[in-house]
Amino acid sequence: MVQGTANWNTEQTAEWLQEYVDDWVKFYRKHTNEGNVASYIPLLKEVDPDLLGITIMGRNGMKISSGDIGQQFTLQSISKLLTFIVACMTRGISYVLNRVDVEPTGEAFNSIMHLELNELKKPFNPFVNAGAITVTSMLEGKTSDLKLEPIFELLEKMLGYRPSLNVDVYESERDSSMRNRAIGYYLLEIGFLESDLNITLETYFKQCSIDVTVDDLAKIGVILASDGVDPDTREEIIPRQVARIAKALMLTCGMYDASGKFATYVGVPAKSGVSGGIVAVAPPRVREENLPFLDGCGIGVFGPALDEKGNSIAGIRLLRHIASQWDLSIF
Numbered sequence: 001m002v003q004g005t006a007n008w009n010t011e012q013t014a015e016w017l018q019e020y021v022d023d024w025v026k027f028y029r030k031h032t033n034e035g036n037v038a039s040y041i042p043l044l045k046e047v048d049p050d051l052l053g054i055t056i057m058g059r060n061g062m063k064i065s066s067g068d069i070g071q072q073f074t075l076q077s078i079s080k081l082l083t084f085i086v087a088c089m090t091r092g093i094s095y096v097l098n099r100v101d102v103e104p105t106g107e108a109f110n111s112i113m114h115l116e117l118n119e120l121k122k123p124f125n126p127f128v129n130a131g132a133i134t135v136t137s138m139l140e141g142k143t144s145d146l147k148l149e150p151i152f153e154l155l156e157k158m159l160g161y162r163p164s165l166n167v168d169v170y171e172s173e174r175d176s177s178m179r180n181r182a183i184g185y186y187l188l189e190i191g192f193l194e195s196d197l198n199i200t201l202e203t204y205f206k207q208c209s210i211d212v213t214v215d216d217l218a219k220i221g222v223i224l225a226s227d228g229v230d231p232d233t234r235e236e237i238i239p240r241q242v243a244r245i246a247k248a249l250m251l252t253c254g255m256y257d258a259s260g261k262f263a264t265y266v267g268v269p270a271k272s273g274v275s276g277g278i279v280a281v282a283p284p285r286v287r288e289e290n291l292p293f294l295d296g297c298g299i300g301v302f303g304p305a306l307d308e309k310g311n312s313i314a315g316i317r318l319l320r321h322i323a324s325q326w327d328l329s330i331f
């Protein structure tokens with residue numbers, strides 16, 4: 001374990017940590033060949049499966065980046081975190097939670113089984129597709145672009161630039177995603193949708209297709225680690241209560257039916273997407289030992305080779321290693 005310096009917030013310790021993270025990325029890149037890139041969205045198949053990149057951004061301003069950090073990738077399911085936050089900010093927390101629950105399903109992200117089996121009054125949580133599409137239908141505006149605007153505005157506030165829509169990925173998912181259409185029709189039948197079905201699905205496919213980098217995910221993570229406040233500007237971007245609920249959902253449902261294992265072996269709130277991105281949040285923690293990022297940090301990872309649950313295979317292993325070396329677990 002990296003130990004033995006009085007102050008982690010110095011250039012020298014940043015260099016030191018950089019060497020460790022470079023080694024770990026090199027080591028875990030070998031694990032990419034144990035997974036497969038997502039193939040059910042045709043365009044995602046074309047990505048190099050060996051890519052692996054990470055950015056760790058401390059609340060104290062320290063930033064460590066390593067591997068394929070310039071690579072852009074689409075948010076995919078990580079967008080569900082943002083639509084949930086925007087829906088809570090625009091419609092109110094109780095409005096949203098009256099219409100979508102906060103319970104893990106233990107099922108795959110695109111499962112429809114629970115909805116039908118249990119005759120639920122609402123979908124299980126905002127991170128399975130049924131819940132996410134329901135939340136997207138709550139966004140205000142009559143067109144998909146109007147519904148997406150507050151998501152882009154939130155991203156622009158957090159990242160300092162307006163990310164772009166990857167039109168090719170959007171069209172690829174729009175033209176292939178029969179399962180999401182089936183989920184949409186089922187939600188329409190049971191009366192859960194608050195907007196026109198086609199507009200809702202168009203918005204959902206577009207939110208999944210916003211391009212980001214690991215730096216962007218780390219910035220989103222560090223803002224959540226600060227309960228919604230940008231640590232650089234001290235501006236509150238997300239209300240504290242919304243940030244807290246979002247983190248609770250990330251911990252319990254963010255890695256789908258692998259959320260229990262992720263909480264056990266990594267121990268921080270996180271949200272993954274099938275393009276291979278993961279945003280993780282390490283809140284400030286109290287430890288006797290001298291450890292890096294005690295003040296909290298956000299972590300963005302990209303590794304498009306996925307495990308059977310749809311999470312980045314090397315990304316999870318890298319996060320697990322870092323969390324154990326730096327004792328990042330919230331437990």
Ligand code: DON
Nearest residue numbers: 076077109208272273274310
């Ligand atoms: O709904 C879909 O199929 C995708 N656009 C998003 C799914 C996703 O990222 C699941 N993540 N692990």
